[in-house]
Amino acid sequence: MHNVFVVGQNAITSLGFTLAEHIDKIKNNISGVKRIDDKVLFPESFYASLIDNVLLHQHFASIGNPDSYTKFEQLLILSAHLALKDSTVNAASHKTIFIISTTKGNINLLDTRQSNSFSADRVYLWKAAQQIARFFGNNNTPIVISNACISGVVAINFANDLLNSGAYDNAVVIGGDIATEFVVSGFQSFKSMSFGICKPFDAHRDGLNLGEGAGTILLSTQAADCDAKQSIKVLGGASSNDANHISGPSRTGDGLYFAVTKAMKQASITAQDVDFISAHGTATPFNDDMEAKAFHRAGLCDVPINSLKGYFGHTLGGAGIIESVISIQGMKENLLFNTMGYEEFGVEEPVTIVDHLTEKEQNYILKTASGFGGCNAAVIFAK
Template structure:
């Protein structure tokens, strides 16, 4: 059985167009969340990407009128990975696209692609990315609610370990749309201020948008982290409410640690989901209590990016990888007083600390949970 590594990564977010730029902003505790105005005139907080800059950058590689905003962001980020890695795409190169809603904005008559009825189908998004770069295999589109981005890492690891693929490009992304805003508003889940994960004063989520890409590979390089273990278990409890016992998250962590052959005390840092809804944050705290992991430094990055849906898991994985590389813990922005029943160890200030292993977790509608353990490589 082969080993699987992440060797290259990049992202496009409200805080910049590269992983490094993003990480530096987080070290300085700068948020990408700002006040925006809805189509109906209401104001809301959100973290959004500079679309003019997307067009400016994209015009260097393609015609900006031929692609949707999400496609342009995905293409830009895959282009960057291919260039940096000098990867030669072969029939053993996989492509995974992780997204919760894809080109859902094309269902609206306000979209330039409204009349292209195919465009709202996820396989068409896959085809756009595949064709642009001449990938040999059909894109694997993964749409599993808010765990999509981190589940894609688990799927890539499994295919690399089993020698189905030598390397897998993963691109994950979601945009802020009226569709998403109205949906979360209907759940009364949207905060009227920038979100405050794990805080006693939290009032719900902030929606964000981003695209993140990584190269998963059986070959390591000097920047590589190893994907040590993965797990993705269902709560079997409720389709829209997190389990009160954190069952699926507990099982996912156990499954990932078992595969990694590690005990929970080997984890130096947890990059949690932390959406800042009452139920989600409480569920996570209960799960980490059950797992005996309350002492481990933990953060949610939603205070910087909001909840970027399917992109969040991969975006937060990349920040975790940068944390490992720089031996730097990022603060959990928006946190003040603890507001969950278990005393988790929320990171309040950026801190230098030797880091070797971290855990990325995510949970979503449908009762899904995904956990991946990453480790520094020593050589």
């Protein structure tokens, strides 16, 4: 079985276009979540993390024609480009596969009030993925994973399985979603959005912030080029279903517990080995309780846990990748990042929430995600 290494990363959110900008702002407790008064997105004001469209357009114009690609495609292409340019991965090689994680892709093209020049089939995720892979001259059929909010973690696990088997040498795993009236109105109809910056695991948490963004993680079995000391491996992961409710998390945390324990088994490690957990932590009342119960049951109560949602919101199909990328950087720098928005402990089991920037050596970290449809996923990264 081939080992799979992380050989490149990028994140794009309201915090910036590079991973370095994200780390700098997170270290300084700067959130990109703001009050949004944009009647196109929603009739009333709400809190979300949005990317500056002018900046995105400018950045993209330096690598491609902005008129030929939708905002969603531009975002994912730019993220992959920025990750690839500092790596030795040949994006056009037949040994490189593109894996795209998204919930809604180009869903804004359904809006018939706005005319656009894109062909109608761009609304299909497989078509949008082709645009992205072809931009880099890659002729393999790109693979799209669309598993709600766990898509990013499922995509990393799928890429790891694929590379383990030797089918490809490299995977360009890109995840993202844009903020649209479609999604904002849906989450508002669920009354699940916070009235301020979200407060994961806090006693006064009142809901989530939506975020738009993209993340890229380059995986490769060809690790000769990486600095051995800095190389991070994907050890293994798993997914599960709560078998409970399509739009609410399990009250018991059974599903997430299964995903986490199976991921540890895949990675051949135990709960004692886990140095840090990057949780999903959306800051909805039920979700955070469910996660605390699952981590408690898995014997992970004493392991530091954070949620990054307070910095750039819930980036949906991007979340699993963006949050992995940032947590991997924390692992490299031996830092645990603060849980923005968290003040007072407020979940049903005594888990350990990271409440300030902390130095800690980390050899094994766990990333989890949970989503609509009762799905959960977990992945373990190792130094």
